[in-house]
């Protein structure tokens with residue numbers, strides 16, 4: 001349940017001049033920048049799901065944490 005709570009946490013878009021608030025589940029993380037809102041992220045390339053799905057899936061993250069505990 002902790003993972004679900006964190007994925008619904010509200011963040012502020014990291015793009016300068018935007019400042020929109022969105023949830024971690026909706027946001028896109030840019031390495032070295034931060035989380036940006038869906039409007040700033042725009043249409044994602046077809047390969048985006050392949051690289052974000054493992055990290056964005058709370059169940060997967062939780063499973064990894066549990067296995068190392």
Ligand SMILES: [Zn+2]
Nearest residue numbers: 013018037040
């Ligand atoms: Zn934004």
